[in-house]
Amino acid sequence: MHPELRSRLLAACGPGHLLDDPDLRASYETDWTRRFTGPAAFVARPPDTAGVAAVVAACREFGVPLVPQGGNTGLVGGSIPRAGEAVLSLRRLDRIEDFDPVAGEVTAGAGVTLQALQEFVRPHGWDVGVDLASRASATIGGMVATNAGGVRVIRYGPMRHQVIGIEAVLADGAILARLPGLLKDNSGYDLPGLLAGSEGTLAVVTRVRLRLIPARPARAVALLGLPSLAAALELLRAVRRQAPGLEAAEVFFPEGLELVQRHAGLPPPFPRPHACYLLVECAGAHDPAPALAAALESAADPDAALLAVSRPERDRLWAYRERHTEAISAEGIPHKLDVTLPAARLGDFESLVRARLAETSPHVRPVLFGHAGDGNLHVNILGADPDDESPDDAVLRLVASLGGSISAEHGIGIAKKRWLNLTRSPADIQAMRAIKRALDPAGILNPGVIFDLEPPPVVSS
Ligand code: 2HG
Ligand code: ZN
The missing domain is CATH 3.30.70.2740 (Alpha-Beta Plaits)
Structure with missing residues (x-):
């Protein structure tokens, strides 16, 4: 590494946070699935936004491309180096600030894990609108950068819908700050909305202002065994019409259940197997269990229906669905x-x-x-x-x-x-390339993710 680049990175990150030893880099170089892996030139771990800006500016000057990385829970190889890029880890930006318990808004550093944020806001009667199984490691910055979905999208939308303000470092090191954010703001382009889902290709998200949802303590979960996905979808339509506060509607099938039972050591949920399993959760201020039970009554086979209200019982049912990812990974x-x-x-x-x-x-x-x-x-x-x-x-x-x-x-x-190009039109892709070129002309932010700057040979549709 050029000595001037090294000294600027060390000044930005502080001692011990510029990693170029292969052993220290290793956990940043392979993704959660183990399918995507590549060597990093180095890993930079700045402590704050100014440090991120200094790293980006120095890397741009020295022509070193950067792969931003949060909790490294991505599943599409988007935060793993591919051709010797440097990893820019956001994990040290882990401060929770400016919580407004009246409005239900909070600012989280990019490196705050979803679980840490949930634990911070829940005692105050608020919750985060997005929830997902990798909550202990997934970071808020990564979740915004990838517009994470999870199990509550049916009620609250994906991560982009929770974002009301953003702070991000642009490719030239400038800091874009749309914090603290307003619920209504039509003054020009929606930059937070654009950066959400841009997968680290347009800017590095450093802080996010989120709108929270009211914590809904009364919850009920049902797990049902059904003869087909069509039957599950039909039952779901009835639940949507009749049960208030539907928060999750998840499905799985016998092959996944078998892996979960084997790798997580769970017993079969029902006396006999079924072709499809539907898990639904309703939540509100008042116990949703009676309305949920009534909605299921006519359609569900009593031998293939479980209803849970207490937290441990609900978690027990959720485990059949949430443990799919790890069980599959244990298999290969x-x-x-x-x-x-x-x-x-x-x-x-x-x-x-x-x-x-x-x-x-x-x-x-x-x-x-x-x-x-x-x-x-x-x-x-x-x-x-x-x-x-x-x-x-x-x-x-x-x-x-x-x-x-x-x-x-x-x-x-x-x-x-x-x-x-199978599901985005040539005009869409051209517009996305134009945005990328305008915001990152040197192509140093997550190059080769989503599309290459030069059009690749197309797959015929
Ligand atoms: C989930 O819904 C996640 O649990 C992970 O999106 C999905 O492992 C997967 O394929
Ligand atoms: Zn999912």
């Missing part, structure tokens, strides 16, 4: 696809995708689960070589042909950029 290195379908096509998609994979890649094992209420299924594929993209290709082409999107919540990263 999956290809992870994360797709949305128009609501009316979701039921067809489940059977079509299994048939398509059986035909095109008979050696792979698909594991499906996801957020039924959002039309979002996670298609995990076990048994495929890490570099064999043919099963991914088969699934994503099917999604495109049914009018869906190739990414519902995990983003494009590097894993899916080959297929971006």
Whole structure:
């Protein structure tokens, strides 16, 4: 490393926070799935926004591209170096500030974990609108940068909907500050909205002002075994109409349940197996259990229906769904696809995708689960070589042909950029490239994520 770059980085990060020893870099160089891995030139861990700005400015001057990284829970290779870029870790920006318990707003540094923020606001009667299984490691900055979804989108929307202000470092080291944020603000382009979901390619998110949701202490969770996804979706329609405060509507299937039982040591939830499992959660100020039980009464088989109200019982039911990701990972290195379908096509998609994979890649094992209420299924594929993209290709082409999107919540990263043109038009991609060129002309922020600056050869649709 050039001595001047080293001294500027050391001044920005402080002693012990510029890591170039391979052992110290290792945990920043491989993603959670273990599918994406690459050597970093170094890892810079600045303590605050000024430090981030100084790192970005120095790296830009010396032509070192940067990969911003939060809790490293991404699943699409978007926060892992690919060609010797440096990792810019935001984890030390972990301050929670300016909590307004009257308005229900808070400012979180990019490195605050979701769980730390939940634990901070909940005793005051507030909660974070987004929740996800990796809450102990996922950071608020990464969740905004990827527009994370999770299990409450059906009620509160994804991360972008929670953001009312943002502070971010631009590619030239300038600090863009839209803090503290206003609930209504139509004074020009919505920059926080643009940066949410930009996957670290336009700016480095350093602080975020979030609107909170009222904590809803009265909760009820139901887990149901059903004969098909179509039956689960039909029951969900009834729950939506009749049960107040639906917060989550999740599905999984026997292949995922078997992995969860085996790797997490959980007992079967019901005396006999079912083709599809639906988990719903309702929450409000008053006990939602009676209305939820009434909504389920006519449709659910009493031997395949569990209702939980107390926290430990609810957690016990949620474990069947939340532990899918770790159980799949314990079985092998999956290809992870994360797709949305128009609501009316979701039921067809489940059977079509299994048939398509059986035909095109008979050696792979698909594991499906996801957020039924959002039309979002996670298609995990076990048994495929890490570099064999043919099963991914088969699934994503099917999604495109049914009018869906190739990414519902995990983003494009590097894993899916080959297929971006299947569901985004040439005009869309051209506009995104123009924004990237305007904000990061030297291409130092997360190069090669979402798309390459020079158009790659296209996949014919
Ligand atoms: C979830 O819904 C996450 O649990 C992870 O989005 C999905 O592991 C996956 O594919
Ligand atoms: Zn998900």
